[in-house]
Amino acid sequence: MTTTRVAAPGDTADALQHGRRAPRRGVAKHGKATPWFFLAPYLLLFGTFVIAPVVLGAWISLHRWDYTLPGKPFVGLENYAALFDPGSIPFEDFWNSMRATAIFTVGSVPLLLVLPLVVALVMNTKFPGRNLFRAVYFAPYVLGVAVVAVLWRYLLDNNIGLVNYYLGRLGLPDDTAWTTSTPAAWIALVGVTVWWTLGYNAVIYLAALQDIPRELYEAARVDGANAWQQFRHVTVPGLRPVLVFITMITIIASANMFGQSYLITQGGPGRETRTAIYQIAEVGLRQYQMGSAAAMSYVLTAALMVLSVIVFWLFRERKSS
Amino acid sequence: MRTTTPTRRRRLGAGALTASAALVLAACGGGMTPEDAAGGGDGESAEFTGEYTGPDIELSYWNGFTGGDGPFMQEMVDQFMAEHDNITIVPNTIQWADFYQRVPAAVNAGEGPDVGVMHLDQLATNAARNVIVPLDAVAEQLELTEDDFSEEVWQAGIYDDQRYGIPLDVHSLAMFYNTEHFAAAGITEPPTDGESFMAALDALQAAGYEQPFWMPARWPGHLMFLTLLQQNGGGAYGEEEATFGGAEGVEALEWMRGMVDEGYSPSDVAQDSQYVAFKNGETSITWDGIWQINDLEESGMPYALAPVPTIFDEEAFWANSHQFFMTKQATQDEDKLAASQVFLAWMSEHSADWAGAGMIPARESVQEEGLAGTAQEPIAALLDKVRFLPAIPGLGQVTTETMEQAVADAVLGQAEAGAALEQGQSQATELMAENAESFGG
Numbered sequence: 058m059t060t061t062r063v064a065a066p067g068d069t070a071d072a073l074q075h076g077r078r079a080p081r082r083g084v085a086k087h088g089k090a091t092p093w094f095f096l097a098p099y100l101l102l103f104g105t106f107v108i109a110p111v112v113l114g115a116w117i118s119l120h121r122w123d124y125t126l127p128g129k130p131f132v133g134l135e136n137y138a139a140l141f142d143p144g145s146i147p148f149e150d151f152w153n154s155m156r157a158t159a160i161f162t163v164g165s166v167p168l169l170l171v172l173p174l175v176v177a178l179v180m181n182t183k184f185p186g187r188n189l190f191r192a193v194y195f196a197p198y199v200l201g202v203a204v205v206a207v208l209w210r211y212l213l214d215n216n217i218g219l220v221n222y223y224l225g226r227l228g229l230p231d232d233t234a235w236t237t238s239t240p241a242a243w244i245a246l247v248g249v250t251v252w253w254t255l256g257y258n259a260v261i262y263l264a265a266l267q268d269i270p271r272e273l274y275e276a277a278r279v280d281g282a283n284a285w286q287q288f289r290h291v292t293v294p295g296l297r298p299v300l301v302f303i304t305m306i307t308i309i310a311s312a313n314m315f316g317q318s319y320l321i322t323q324g325g326p327g328r329e330t331r332t333a334i335y336q337i338a339e340v341g342l343r344q345y346q347m348g349s350a351a352a353m354s355y356v357l358t359a360a361l362m363v364l365s366v367i368v369f370w371l372f373r374e375r376k377s378s
Numbered sequence: 379m380r381t382t383t384p385t386r387r388r389r390l391g392a393g394a395l396t397a398s399a400a401l402v403l404a405a406c407g408g409g410m411t412p413e414d415a416a417g418g419g420d421g422e423s424a425e426f427t428g429e430y431t432g433p434d435i436e437l438s439y440w441n442g443f444t445g446g447d448g449p450f451m452q453e454m455v456d457q458f459m460a461e462h463d464n465i466t467i468v469p470n471t472i473q474w475a476d477f478y479q480r481v482p483a484a485v486n487a488g489e490g491p492d493v494g495v496m497h498l499d500q501l502a503t504n505a506a507r508n509v510i511v512p513l514d515a516v517a518e519q520l521e522l523t524e525d526d527f528s529e530e531v532w533q534a535g536i537y538d539d540q541r542y543g544i545p546l547d548v549h550s551l552a553m554f555y556n557t558e559h560f561a562a563a564g565i566t567e568p569p570t571d572g573e574s575f576m577a578a579l580d581a582l583q584a585a586g587y588e589q590p591f592w593m594p595a596r597w598p599g600h601l602m603f604l605t606l607l608q609q610n611g612g613g614a615y616g617e618e619e620a621t622f623g624g625a626e627g628v629e630a631l632e633w634m635r636g637m638v639d640e641g642y643s644p645s646d647v648a649q650d651s652q653y654v655a656f657k658n659g660e661t662s663i664t665w666d667g668i669w670q671i672n673d674l675e676e677s678g679m680p681y682a683l684a685p686v687p688t689i690f691d692e693e694a695f696w697a698n699s700h701q702f703f704m705t706k707q708a709t710q711d712e713d714k715l716a717a718s719q720v721f722l723a724w725m726s727e728h729s730a731d732w733a734g735a736g737m738i739p740a741r742e743s744v745q746e747e748g749l750a751g752t753a754q755e756p757i758a759a760l761l762d763k764v765r766f767l768p769a770i771p772g773l774g775q776v777t778t779e780t781m782e783q784a785v786a787d788a789v790l791g792q793a794e795a796g797a798a799l800e801q802g803q804s805q806a807t808e809l810m811a812e813n814a815e816s817f818g819g
Contacts, residue, residue: 123816125482125507146808214651216592216644217660234646237595237790323596323649327787342479344775345507 118351125345136352147340147349153328154336155357157318161332162311164247169307170300173255177262178292191263195256202253206320209249210236213321236322239329246317246330254310258303262296269295301372305365312361333357430720432713436466437721440481440491442474446672447735454731458724465717478774482509485705492708493718495546498699499767499774502537506771506817510703512540520544520723526741528761531699537769543701544722545740547732550697550764551601552668552757553687557680559587559662568684575687579642582662590662592652593634593643595786600777601696602665603785606630608765610690614781615768618810622781623796623803631788631795633689638791646790668754671736675753683753685760697764699740702726772813780806 093100118136122129139145180191197205212219213235225231235245273291282290315334318324324331331339333353341350443451448471455467470491472480478500484490486509496504504510517523524532527545535543555568560578563585569575582590593599603622604614612626621627637643643652656664657677665686674681686695702725708718729739730748738758739748749755767773784802787793793801 121816123507125486125509126816127508146805146812210648210650211654214648214654215646216648217651217655217658234648234790236648237646238792325596325786326790326792327783339779343778344772345482 114351114354117347118355120348121346122348122351123345124347129348132348136348137356139349140352140356147353150328150331150336151333151353151356154331154333155360157328157330158312158314158333158357160243161246161250161314161318161330162308164243165250165311165314166304166307168247168251169254169258169311170304172251173258173303174262174296176255176259177266178288180259180263181266191260194259197253198256200253202316203320205249205253206317209245210321213245213249237326239326242322242326242330246314246321249321250311250314250317258307261299261303265296265299266292297372301369304368304372308364308368309361312357312364428720428723430462430465430713430717432464432716434464434466435713435717436468437493437708437714437717438470438491439467439721440470440472440477440494442472442477442495443735444471444473445669446676447669447737450732450735454725454728457728457731458721461724462720465721467721482507485509485707488707490705490707492714493702493704493721495700496543496703497774498531498534498543498545498701501535501542501701501703502769503771503774504703505537505540505542509705510542511706511709512542513544513702513704514541516704516719516722517541517544519719520726522726526743528740528742528764530762530764530766531740534699534766534769535701537771543699543703544726546700546702546725546729547737547740548697548699548761548764549668549737550757551598551605551665551686551695552754553663553665553684554656554670554674554681555663555684556656556659556661557682558659559585559590560682563587563662568682569687570685571687572689575689578663583642587662589642589644589660591637591642592647592655592661592664593637593789594647594649594652595789596649596782598666599634599789600782600785601667602634603627603630603781604696604765604767605665605686605694606633606689608694608696609688609692611692614777615770615773615806615810617768617770618807618814620776620780620803620806620810622806623784623799627799627803628796630690631785631799634785635788635791635795638789668738668757669736671753683756685757685763693760693763694765695760695763697766699766700737770810770813771817772810776806776809776813779809 119131119133120129121132139147140151142148176194180187180194211217215221215232215234215237218235220235221231221233224233233241235241269292273295274287277287277291313334314332315338318330318332319335322330324335337350337353337357340346340353439455441451452469455469459465459467474497477496481490481494481496482504490509501510522544531545531548535541535545553568559582563578563581565578565581569578579590594602607614607622607627607630610626610630612622612624612630614620614622638645652661652664653666653670655661657674657679659679668683671683702722704718708714726741727744729741730744732739733748733752733754736754738754738761739745745758749758767777780802784798787798788795
């Protein structure tokens with residue numbers, strides 16, 4: 058690593074005074090404030106749009122906070138207690154929504170880790186029309202959730218949709234209620250999400266694949282490794298840092314799923330596919346119970362933080378013995 | 379987004395002229411000052427002339443007419459501005475679903491509308507949240523009285539002994555039917571009661587229309603349920619508790635599910651698909667809101683409209699109403715108050731044009747003019763049969779969370795009607811108690 062030395066006023070004088078001394082690193086000379094100046098623009102934005110809302114959210118979660126009413130009584134931990142009290146009103150709906158979030162995450166994350174990798178591996182080989190296919194896989198990601206949802210809502214409609222129609226033409230069951238019954242609704246939601254977001258992960262994989270030095274593959278081939286062994290011992294280790302990143306963002310994105318179930322299934326049948334974010338939006342924005350919604354979002358955050366620790370632990374660098 | 383810039387610029391120019399003319403007149407001692415015109419700031423002014431003579435003013439006007447009704451509203455607004463040089467209406471059209479989230483937040487932040495339109499079943503909620511202000515004085519100024527409205531719609535704008543809404547229209551559930559299918563099945567008159575309705579369904583099936591009446595699980599499923607419940611002598615809500623889960627409700631919901639069980643409807647009808655199926659000629663009858671009229675007209679399909687048949691004993695059907703509201707933003711400023719009153723009075727008087735949007739104007743004095751020959755005309759005669767939800771704050775959300783869920787579950791066959799309604803009802807009662815507590819405090 059090279060260090061770029063920044064000259065400071067007084068440097069020269071110093072140097073003259075102390076004669077031929079090894080040049081010191083610039084930063085130390087500038088006082089402790091310098092790094093903060095560099096960070097200031099970011100910290101300002103981070104403070105305003107992340108830290109402040111986080112603190113305010115925590116404050117709100119301790120109140121019965123209806124922003125249209127003058128009184129916002131302080132209730133301490135009541136909102137949290139209600140979430141863990143089976144007899145309370147929010148309890149059942151909230152944990153149902155957490156379960157829905159978990160089902161969706163467990164269903165979608167593995168597919169969103171494996172399928173894009175397969176796509177990326179294929180796209181990484183040389184074949185005619187490769188760029189076209191890369192574009193084709195990435196294209197759905199460009200669409201907004203509203204477009205995707207409305208499109209699939211009609212395609213998946215069990216009575217008038219094309220999906221059942223073509224399944225019927227293939228001689229498969231053509232009366233699956235894709236949006237109004239479980240588990241079909243889950244399959245539909247996961248399927249739509251995978252179709253929609255697969256391209257993004259694939260692009261990241263692709264970039265990572267192209268970063269793996271060719272020499273490693275050559276060396277592996279010289280050692281007699283077959284395609285699988287090359288994948289297992291060169292590709293996978295080469296992808297490890299990117300894999301942690303993709304796993305984390307995919308888990309977080311899946312845990313924050315909202316638009317698909319809001320627009321495709323309306324949380325139905327019943328409240329089966331109503332995710333945590335959906336429930337939080339419903340409670341906070343439509344029922345004006347901001348305090349309860351804020352408490353829910355902190356419980357969700359805590360769950361996600363625990364999950365990230367587990368993921369980092371699973372992907373930790375293991376000391377090679 | 380709708381842009382009004384060119385029109386606005388023209389109005390502003392013209393408005394400036396009028397305003398200076400008014401000022402000159404006022405200076406000569408012959409005119410009326412804005413203060414006189416507007417009267418007191420609290421709406422208790424002495425005289426309403428129907429004119430606004432104050433300085434040029436912009437009124438922020440929010441509504442949710444995003445569908446086939448939007449162009450009609452815009453036309454009315456344009457015409458109003460053409461006739462009133464010194465008032466500029468700045469419309470903001472937001473989907474209804476978002477509208478009810480944004481209006482309270484915006485008003486709270488002081489960025490809300492001066493005037494707007496909302497559904498009758500949201501008035502109480504927004505009144506309790508101090509989003510909108512009482513309009514008794516305004517109604518008095520505009521000389522609007524119950525005489526010119528059906529009692530139901532006039533009374534429905536009242537919450538806590540005060541009027542919060544000036545009715546613009548009534549829109550209800552109605553029966554749409556495919557006239558070609560009816561002709562093929564040899565049905566000459568639209569069915570009016572349970573017996574003739576079932577006979578019509580059988581005739582349609584015999585004519586080869588296997589599934590003539592699709593039963594939606596979601597919207598407008600709960601509107602059908604409310605209609606049937608009231609036809610069966612039930613009511614959805616009491617003052618303090620939900621009552622839709624009683625025997626009348628169970629019977630109504632079982633009838634709905636029965637349409638699926640007896641094969642008149644396919645199972646698992648997803649949202650919107652019964653309407654799409656009707657538009658495509660796949661199903662013969664659908665019960666939907668009269669706001670679909672323009673959409674059906676445009677699609678060119680052969681359809682006609684009739685009141686929802688009386689399946690049970692009582693002639694009744696679900697309806698809602700668009701009502702004008704004002705916020706304190708308008709009433710705190712004398713000029714804005716005066717201009718808002720002029721706007722509301724004008725819109726109310728010209729509501730005959732609003733029939734073009736597929737609605738029924740609320741004022742009886744303009745109904746004849748606006749409704750002649752429209753598709754919704756047959757419904758207008760039955761305005762005393764419409765049933766609104768009671769004016770209890772928070773009821774809209776309670777209905778979404780409980781009744782709609784119960785109806786959907788039962789129609790989809792995932793729960794028995796009785797069990798679904800019982801659960802929905804007890805939850806609704808709990809939510810109502812919670813609401814009463816937060817609004818009472």
